[in-house]
Amino acid sequence: MQRGFKVISKAVDSGIELPKRATENAAGYDFASSVDMVLPSIWKIGFLKALKIIQTNRHLDEVESETAQKVLKPYLIPTGIKAYMQPNEVLIIANRSSNPLKRGMIIPNGIGVIDADYYDNENNEGEIFVQMVNFGIKDRKIKKGERIGQGIFMPYLLADDETAPKAKRTGGFGSSGK
Template identity: 70%
Template sequence: VLWAIKHGKEASSEKIDHAKQILKPFLIPTGIKAYMQPDEVLIIANRSSNPLKRGLAIPNGIGVIDADYYNNSGNEGEIFVQIINFGITDIKISKGERIAQGIFMPYLLADQDDHSKQETRHGGFGSSGR
């Protein structure tokens, strides 16, 4: 499929479906939980060596973990890193291997934002519904 795209050729729907199964993001468990203040987020950033050395990247550039992710009723709060392997071979991630880095950041609200209207989170990865 990538060859077809590079050379301006058509790829069959079967090959496209097969490529989607291979080139999909994976959630890698970290075993880490992080508590944050209500006005703080945890930014998950790719390690700079991942794309060049291993063909790994965070598909949306960064991950954003809200403070209410920690210990909500539908989630233990374990942090997962979403990674896509755009290389041509499988990559094994070993326990303790550094694949991403976290940056705690405070944030500001616009005048019209109201914390009291926020719904309670019920779930883990991708569950904020916003």
């Protein structure tokens, strides 16, 4: 087994399909939401209020700062999928090209990076989540099985004379920086 996808253990009997390519020359494997959910519009959750506070150039108190940060925080859409790959590979999670234009949905950090050691490590089974923000006017209803992103397996290179890290991943989403 060199690279591929599996359904996470808690979702095995939930009817989730493994990511697949839509056409024979497609590079990306389509990832779908594993749940029905609502991705709220940034305009309805106080984005303008947060922006107005920031634009005043005044010092934000702790409550204002925390409120603005919550408004601007992306939502995580679960996929119920984990990916395995070789140690010198990465799975890049990218937006579907139709999402911004047709659905007002963007991946705020541009791409997601799924490292090989995210899969089945000590404290994490490796479920892949897609970060999304809805900049559309209306809330976006996402249905279970709706395609939300695409994953592309890629090899990566290491720098000459690198001192290899000794740390092992022991957690899930965002755990490599600990």
